[in-house]
Amino acid sequence: MVLIEAWFMDDSDTDQRMPHKRNPNEPVSLEELKKLGVFHWKLDADIYEADPALEKIRKDRGYAYSDIITIHKDKLPNYEDKLKMFFEEHLHLDDEIRYILDGSAYFDVRDSEDRWIRISMAKGDMITLPAGIYHRFTLTETNYTKAMRLFVGEPVWKAYNRPADEFEIRKRYLKSLPVTGGIE
Numbered sequence: 001m002v003l004i005e006a007w008f009m010d011d012s013d014t015d016q017r018m019p020h021k022r023n024p025n026e027p028v029s030l031e032e033l034k035k036l037g038v039f040h041w042k043l044d045a046d047i048y049e050a051d052p053a054l055e056k057i058r059k060d061r062g063y064a065y066s067d068i069i070t071i072h073k074d075k076l077p078n079y080e081d082k083l084k085m086f087f088e089e090h091l092h093l094d095d096e097i098r099y100i101l102d103g104s105a106y107f108d109v110r111d112s113e114d115r116w117i118r119i120s121m122a123k124g125d126m127i128t129l130p131a132g133i134y135h136r137f138t139l140t141e142t143n144y145t146k147a148m149r150l151f152v153g154e155p156v157w158k159a160y161n162r163p164a165d166e167f168e169i170r171k172r173y174l175k176s177l178p179v180t181g182g183i184e
Ligand SMILES: [Fe+2]
Pocket: 090, 091, 092, 096, 135, 136, 159
């Protein structure tokens, strides 16, 4: 069963909301995402207000804070500016945790060789991106998503656009990646 779909992106700079798969498609597995520190859960978004599975994740991982953001042109002030901002390559000093309650979205993350991986998120998908990973966000062609934002402690939404390599968290993140290549 495919839990979540992810793929290496093509080099085209046409509409960011398109899938941007390579031809032929080059899928990326959940295992590969885990190596980058990206974790995923599939939940029942219809019961998010009283979901024991969600509660357990939050308790285990200390995700005390949550709010809900709706990204749609009629719902989000400064919609176009925000979308542009979300799609700038950036990192945070904390994990980014999102749970898609409705609609769909793409999270793009850089792999250890600096290639873009696009992660397709639909209703019921929850993801955590590790502090220090370069990433960006876009809506899909449906132009709508409703997402829960979670956080350990008081939320800090500050984004540092690339280049942000001087941050200790970035260095720590790079060290956490499995070593690729080598002479063995
Ligand atoms: Fe982010």
